Amino acid sequence: MNEPVKTRRVSIWRGEGETGQFETYDVPAYDNQTVLDVVSHIQHYIDPSLSYRFACRVGMCGSCAMMVNGEPRWTCRTHVNKVAGQDVLEIAPLRNLPVIKDLATNMDPFFDKWVKAEAVHHSSASRDEEMMVVLPDDAERKKADAGIECINCAVCYAACDTVAGNADYLGPAALQRAWTLYNDARDAGKQTILEAVSGAGGCHNCHAQGGCSHYCPNELNPMQAIAGLKQATTRAMLKGKL
């Protein structure tokens, strides 16, 4: 590791539940330092009581997302130099989710909405039957493939202004997952999915502002998936199926 040439002043949200405040820490600044490195340094060397969440450190597990200078980021893959303009670095818990302590949010509302959106597999065959052949070039499969690399980090959920204003809104991640399953030949719950995403918190609440697609660290496009659900539900309604 390089010798530190200077320190960087970092503001970190500290507190439990809805109450808290930003506290500042001086952290050694290194080249190629990620935001998660900064948070880990504080917890390891300055204040071990700092709570935050991470696991893989390589952008696979989706557990380290936080608000960095007001924008949702996967902190393990976010270089400080790319986001800390003029040396300002402010790290807060993810938006739109209740805070447990410091930088750790309660992800329950986020995952509960996956279930509400029927973004769960509805099996179409038993283990005794032949495996279904799924061709990668199939048009439906391509639509599903476009969204399956979601790592459940909730960056899109934190970026969504509709979630901020409408607590019932299922959000981009759950709706995108519902869309991938709707296009999955092995899923037997197409009608169930369409019904689940047509309620008061469903896909029709999306204003297509595109925050989800802009901030998705895996460069997925949940807004397009939601548009697909809007189209599919509209067609189903016109056919009298919804």
Added chain:
Amino acid sequence: MLTLRLYMLQRITALLMAPLVLGHIGVMIYAVQGGLSAAEILGRTQGSVFWFSFYGLFVLAVSVHAAIGLRTILHEVTGLSGRLLMFFTWGTALGLSVLGMRAILAVTFLTRGVS
């Protein structure tokens, strides 16, 4: 707060309004450029089933469309929901319908105050 039904109603009314807005703008340009007086305009609209239907449909589409849009804004800004939100939606739709239909009737089938 938008269900599929409300979403569809808002889209269908938007589809209806697009040609009606163009027609309305066209009528305004024609009336202003041609220098039509109020009496001349009323002379064309009084007793006209066409203009009653044209603007009647317009008013109904606006009432439904605006009520759903305002409902969404109110819910997202203030968090209002449930019955109060339903009353607001219906109140807006009915209020706009009454105001609009009153104006349309005044220039098509009611003659009071027109010389």
